[in-house]
Amino acid sequence: ExxxxxxxxxxxxxxxVGNQSTIDVVLNVDAxxxxxxxxxxxxxxxxxxxxxxxxxxxxxxxxxxxxxNAAQALxxxxxxxxxxxxxxxxxxxxxxxxxxxxxxxxxxxIFVVDGVITDDxxxxxxxxxxxxxxxxxxSATAIFGSRGSNGVIMVTTKTGTETEKPRVNLSYEMxxxxxxxQISLMDGRQFATYVNEFxxxxxxxxDALPNTDWQDLIFKQNAPIHKxxxxxxxxxxxLDYYFGGSYYSQEGxxxxxxxERISLKSNTxxxxxxxxxxxxNLTLSYINKENAPGxxxxxxxxxxxxxxxxxxxxxxxxxxxxxLAAIEYHNSNEDALRLLGNVFGEVTFLKNFRFKTSFxxxxxxxxxxxxxxxxxxxxxxxxxxSDIGVSTAILSxxxxxxxxxxxYSTERHNIDAIVGYTSQLTTFENLRGDRxxxxxxxxxxxxxxxxxxxFQTNENSAFKNSIVSYLFRINYSYDSxxxxxxxxxxxxxxxxxxxxxxxxxxxxxxxxxIYNESFFPQTTFLDKLKLRASWGIIGNEKIDWRAQYSTVxxxxxxxLGNPETLNPGASxxxxxxxxxxWEETEQIDIGxxxxxxxxxxxxxxxxxxxxxxxxxxNLTVPxxxxxxxxxxxxxxxxxxxxxxxxxNLNWADEINDFSYGIGVxxxxxxxxxxxxxxxxxxxSVIVGGSFLGQNVTRTIQGRSIxxxxxxxxxxxxxxxxxxxxxxxxxxxxxxxxxxxxxDGNGVLNEFDKVQLGSWIPDLIYGFNLNLGxxxxxxxxxxxxxxxxxxxxxxxxxxxxxxxxxxxxxxxxTGAGSxxxxxxxxxxxxxxxxSNYFLESGSYLRLRTAQISYTFDAVxxxxxxxxxxxIYLRGTNLFTITxxxxxxxxIGVGNPISGALxxxxxxxxxxxxxxxxxxx
Numbered sequence: 001e002x003x004x005x006x007x008x009x010x011x012x013x014x015x016x017v018g019n020q021s022t023i024d025v026v027l028n029v030d031a032x033x034x035x036x037x038x039x040x041x042x043x044x045x046x047x048x049x050x051x052x053x054x055x056x057x058x059x060x061x062x063x064x065x066x067x068x069n070a071a072q073a074l075x076x077x078x079x080x081x082x083x084x085x086x087x088x089x090x091x092x093x094x095x096x097x098x099x100x101x102x103x104x105x106x107x108x109x110i111f112v113v114d115g116v117i118t119d120d121x122x123x124x125x126x127x128x129x130x131x132x133x134x135x136x137x138x139s140a141t142a143i144f145g146s147r148g149s150n151g152v153i154m155v156t157t158k159t160g161t162e163t164e165k166p167r168v169n170l171s172y173e174m175x176x177x178x179x180x181x182q183i184s185l186m187d188g189r190q191f192a193t194y195v196n197e198f199x200x201x202x203x204x205x206x207d208a209l210p211n212t213d214w215q216d217l218i219f220k221q222n223a224p225i226h227k228x229x230x231x232x233x234x235x236x237x238x239l240d241y242y243f244g245g246s247y248y249s250q251e252g253x254x255x256x257x258x259x260e261r262i263s264l265k266s267n268t269x270x271x272x273x274x275x276x277x278x279x280x281n282l283t284l285s286y287i288n289k290e291n292a293p294g295x296x297x298x299x300x301x302x303x304x305x306x307x308x309x310x311x312x313x314x315x316x317x318x319x320x321x322x323x324l325a326a327i328e329y330h331n332s333n334e335d336a337l338r339l340l341g342n343v344f345g346e347v348t349f350l351k352n353f354r355f356k357t358s359f360x361x362x363x364x365x366x367x368x369x370x371x372x373x374x375x376x377x378x379x380x381x382x383x384x385x386s387d388i389g390v391s392t393a394i395l396s397x398x399x400x401x402x403x404x405x406x407x408y409s410t411e412r413h414n415i416d417a418i419v420g421y422t423s424q425l426t427t428f429e430n431l432r433g434d435r436x437x438x439x440x441x442x443x444x445x446x447x448x449x450x451x452x453x454x455f456q457t458n459e460n461s462a463f464k465n466s467i468v469s470y471l472f473r474i475n476y477s478y479d480s481x482x483x484x485x486x487x488x489x490x491x492x493x494x495x496x497x498x499x500x501x502x503x504x505x506x507x508x509x510x511x512x513x514i515y516n517e518s519f520f521p522q523t524t525f526l527d528k529l530k531l532r533a534s535w536g537i538i539g540n541e542k543i544d545w546r547a548q549y550s551t552v553x554x555x556x557x558x559x560l561g562n563p564e565t566l567n568p569g570a571s572x573x574x575x576x577x578x579x580x581x582w583e584e585t586e587q588i589d590i591g592x593x594x595x596x597x598x599x600x601x602x603x604x605x606x607x608x609x610x611x612x613x614x615x616x617x618n619l620t621v622p623x624x625x626x627x628x629x630x631x632x633x634x635x636x637x638x639x640x641x642x643x644x645x646x647x648n649l650n651w652a653d654e655i656n657d658f659s660y661g662i663g664v665x666x667x668x669x670x671x672x673x674x675x676x677x678x679x680x681x682x683x684s685v686i687v688g689g690s691f692l693g694q695n696v697t698r699t700i701q702g703r704s705i706x707x708x709x710x711x712x713x714x715x716x717x718x719x720x721x722x723x724x725x726x727x728x729x730x731x732x733x734x735x736x737x738x739x740x741x742x743d744g745n746g747v748l749n750e751f752d753k754v755q756l757g758s759w760i761p762d763l764i765y766g767f768n769l770n771l772g773x774x775x776x777x778x779x780x781x782x783x784x785x786x787x788x789x790x791x792x793x794x795x796x797x798x799x800x801x802x803x804x805x806x807x808x809x810x811x812x813t814g815a816g817s818x819x820x821x822x823x824x825x826x827x828x829x830x831x832x833x834s835n836y837f838l839e840s841g842s843y844l845r846l847r848t849a850q851i852s853y854t855f856d857a858v859x860x861x862x863x864x865x866x867x868x869x870i871y872l873r874g875t876n877l878f879t880i881t882x883x884x885x886x887x888x889x890i891g892v893g894n895p896i897s898g899a900l901x902x903x904x905x906x907x908x909x910x911x912x913x914x915x916x917x918x919x
Contacts, residue, residue, distance in 0.1 A: 076665070
């Protein structure tokens with residue numbers, strides 16, 4: 001007589017049937033219980049029963065950023081997560097760091113797309129994503145064992161929901177991108193005036209010199225971006241399905257830097273019997289990419305008094321390089337086809353048990369082709385013979401997972417447990433060939449067989465590695481008040497020797513829902529309060545698989561015998577270490593969650609401490625080992641600590657037809673190398689950030705990874721007397737920088753160089769504002785960071801006479817003229833690593849601004865349409881920063897090298913318009 005309707009996250013309703021033949025039910029969100037379901041490794045959990053630190057980003061926020069990589073949408077959305085673009089090049093993968101830099105090696109998190117573990121999601125359309133969960137602490141990531149120390153990002157794609165008719169969604173977005181700002185470089189007059197200061201008489205008639213703006217020549221005013229998505233979804237009693245197709249193209253702000261992707265998505269789940277499910281989640285994508293020519297540094301360095309073309313229209317020989325010619329003669333293309341997905345079967349038995357077996361695959365085949373024709377621009381910019389290079393690569397990973405889960409619930413007790421076994425095999429092989437002197441230079445002949453065999457080269461390499469794993473996790477909740485989680489995973493990897501092949505990764509976590517206690521006051525002021533804490537050990541398996549092996553290389557010939565003859569030979573080139581052990585990260589997390597004012601205010605705070613031990617480091621070995629003085633051996637020889645605080649505050653409310661929301665996130669990080677090289681007896685200094693033979697970063701015990709290192713400047717020498725009375729280098733003269741004698745011994749040498757700053761920010765933050773009135777919605781998303789430095793290496797690069805930035809116009813002209821900028825020079829002592837080239841990397845950026853209108857549902861129903869929305873959007877509209885480069889957003893791949901700006905593809909500003917229709 002009574003039907004009970006219930007769903008996780010909503011209030012239960014009981015409805016008397018009576019004589020009704022049709023019952024329509026709308027469930028209300030249970031805001032007090034907050035029973036939101038959160039995706040975690042190998043399952044889901046109610047938000048109230050979650051003991052780990054997990055952040056969720058929903059579909060509406062993911063689709064806000066027009067980018068070839070959906071991971072860009074996480075920027076400024078998750079506390080503790082830093083998402084940076086290494087450049088604005090179309091199709092480039094972002095650099096993602098979670099809770100600091102954990103290791104001296106690969107710090108990238110892993111992605112888990114519908115259960116499939118992978119390293120990136122460049123193949124996936126953001127329109128196919130339902131949500132992304134960022135797993136941050138050991139309790140959440142330990143289930144992934146050896147791969148969880150850098151964090152885990154769970155990606156859940158869309159599935160079908162039960163509707164009367166299939167749901168069809170069509171969306172299109174068109175955008176235009178351009179350069180946000182250009183670097184302030186000397187014009188022709190300023191350049192000639194500056195050169196005349198140190199080389200008098202070079203330019204006598206300055207007013208008659210050309211004035212070329214090379215940045216204007218290489219950048220497009222507006223480059224188009226297109227995104228088209230179509231999906232069909234639905235569900236019945238037996239089958240739910242989602243099929244999607246997506247097209248994305250980005251032309252790029254310079255020629256020959258485009259990106260194009262076509263992706264197809266299929267998610268199905270079929271109920272064979274009430275206790276048997278079969279399903280699949282598959283994504284197939286094709287990518288075509290023009291690899292951008294590296295002309296930004298060329299345009300930066302070119303003389304503004306040189307013109308790009310000769311009188312006959314050919315490219316002119318330009319000091320510093322002709323950027324237009326570099327673009328013209330550059331041809332580098334990449335094609336890739338990728339399949340990622342899984343097929344699975346589930347059997348439910350004995351009411352509480354479920355067995356699932358899943359076969360997963362991530363396979364990619366790619367081809368890269370580069371061609372350079374015969375050309376002559378000048379002695380330093382020419383190619384005497386046409387050349388072609390072709391490489392192919394196949395990378396595939398398959399994973400077979402078998403899990404048995406158990407779920408038991410009563411009025412007070414809830415048990416959720418899982419045990420499993422997984423095996424994984426990764427294989428890779430690439431083949432490359434190069435030839436010269438092609439028969440013809442048009443694109444139809446860009447193949448190896450069109451070139452001469454006399455100078456052909458080829459190479460072929462491959463690797464194979466595997467992992468086997470055993471996993472276990474149990475969640476227990478008593479009376480929705482006391483929660484406990486225990487997780488354990490044991491991984492074995494072929495990347496390690498037999499002595500240390502297996503690693504064990506446990507984690508414990510507890511939680512206390514204080515608001516469910518009888519003594520908790522029933523007040524609207526504070527309606528939720530939860531404490532949680534976790535501890536665990538997780539690992540990093542992303543190492544060079546060859547480090548355990550000693551290698552021998554051929555091609556090392558020697559002259560021997562009597563009479564002397566040239567004999568082919570081979571020699572030891574790398575010393576392996578079969579005793580390598582796992583890098584292990586021990587992490588502690590303490591969290592506090594509370595809601596106030598009937599859950600209008602939702603707040604979350606975390607303190608974390610991550611200590612990584614046994615970090616794999618390449619240290620030099622003595623020359624008597626027979627492999628040369630600059631060879632390395634890998635040791636477990638470093639420990640690194642990251643600690644900090646995170647906060648996430650959100651306020652949302654509705655007043656009649658008006659709604660609004662404000663959100664703020666932030667995180668701090670303190671990075672410190674606890675030890676390095678001490679177990680090997682080696683020098684405990686690792687240098688990095690090298691350019692033109694100069695190392696500008698160091699990694700030592702007691703400091704952050706890859707801190708900037710060089711001279712501290714204390715003004716400019718104003719007179720001969722000052723020069724003679726102060727320690728200085730032999731090359732220094734009046735008008736040059738005065739470097740600080742930090743140890744006070746009266747001698748200026750390498751020991752006087754000091755730490756200049758760190759590329760790791762003190763604070764990463766973001767905030768957003770949403771306003772809604774009837775069908776209109778206005779949103780702003782900001783993100784930024786503070787406390788970090790960038791080394792502007794392009795300013796210090798002086799291998800010949802090159803152009804300068806306008807800041808060099810403030811040069812020293814005589815005693816008392818300035819104490820900040822040195823005398824003019826084309827190179828030398830003033831361009832050594834120093835804090836003169838170090839700039840603040842702090843910034844605040846308006847990441848997205850969007851205004852949208854959603855049409856009235858009643859009106860749409862008359863034309864059989866469920867939803868229609870149009871919008872205008874701006875991306876990277878402005879950036880507040882003191883950094884003089886194209887962008888302060890410098891993605892650091894290698895932490896030892898730090899943030900060096902040697903000339904990057906600028907990050908662009910985008911204006912776009914779009915429409916979203918649902919039928």
